[in-house]
Amino acid sequence: MSxxxxxxxxHKVRSIPSGEVQELASFWQDQDVAIIFFRRWGxxxxxxxxxxISEIAPILKKHNIRLIGVGVESANSKEFLxxxxxxxELYHVEDISTxxxxxxxxxxxxxxxxxxxxxxxxxxxAKGKGMGLGGDxxxxxxxxxxxxxxxxxxxxxxxxxxxxxxxxLTNQEILKHFNLExxxxxxxxxxxxxxxxxxxxSSPKSSLKIRFGPLAPIHAIWSDRRCKxxxx
Numbered sequence: 001m002s003x004x005x006x007x008x009x010x011h012k013v014r015s016i017p018s019g020e021v022q023e024l025a026s027f028w029q030d031q032d033v034a035i036i037f038f039r040r041w042g043x044x045x046x047x048x049x050x051x052x053i054s055e056i057a058p059i060l061k062k063h064n065i066r067l068i069g070v071g072v073e074s075a076n077s078k079e080f081l082x083x084x085x086x087x088x089e090l091y092h093v094e095d096i097s098t099x100x101x102x103x104x105x106x107x108x109x110x111x112x113x114x115x116x117x118x119x120x121x122x123x124x125x126a127k128g129k130g131m132g133l134g135g136d137x138x139x140x141x142x143x144x145x146x147x148x149x150x151x152x153x154x155x156x157x158x159x160x161x162x163x164x165x166x167x168x169l170t171n172q173e174i175l176k177h178f179n180l181e182x183x184x185x186x187x188x189x190x191x192x193x194x195x196x197x198x199x200x201x202s203s204p205k206s207s208l209k210i211r212f213g214p215l216a217p218i219h220a221i222w223s224d225r226r227c228k229x230x231x232x
Contacts, residue, residue, distance in 0.1 A: 008102065015091055029153075032149075036053060036145070038070065045135075054085075054087035055188075056175060056184075069090045104143065123166075
């Protein structure tokens with residue numbers, strides 16, 4: 001699916017934390033832009049993607065490419081901002097229709113739980129836990145997101161739609177679409193290999209708290225299992 005840029009150009013987003021409202025078209029009016037549409041600010045997998053893509057923020061800035069993160073709501077955005085998960089500008093949509101127009105699907109309770117068992121999700125959950133990114137279940141946790149890479153003036157370079165909560169557009173792919181693939185450093189830039197995991201186990205007390213939260217056992221069980229496997 002390829003989005004018609006004119007169908008979303010007048011959609012409005014609100015800046016975090018200033019609250020200033022502007023149209024999406026203003027992002028690509030004067031320069032190239034990489035827009036990441038996150039699922040939830042409290043989603044650990046979103047925080048992981050935010051941390052990973054922030055590693056190429058200096059490259060994008062050097063080439064006058066804006067890096068923008070957009071969420072479906074303001075809930076939990078303060079923590080996301082204060083913990084500096086994302087090295088870019090942050091906004092949230094004024095209306096969920098923006099995500100719908102972009103083709104970002106919604107899970108249901110059964111499908112979202114099932115998606116957490118996928119290999120990609122298990123690896124990302126273990127990595128996020130190892131990095132101490134945390135997370136919660138506040139907000140709209142069945143929504144998916146994606147990314148939109150747009151050239152100055154409005155030409156869409158890539159319209160990426162998540163197939164699952166851990167799905168992401170890699171740093172290498174993003175740079176490639178802006179003809180900056182030569183600046184990608186495989187040895188130092190994240191998300192080239194999520195199999196290389198580090199484990200940072202929580203204390204027994206916090207572990208018990210996590211394990212008895214809503215849906216948390218799925219995260220905890222798979223994270224612990226991956227940690228055990230990485231230490232073999």
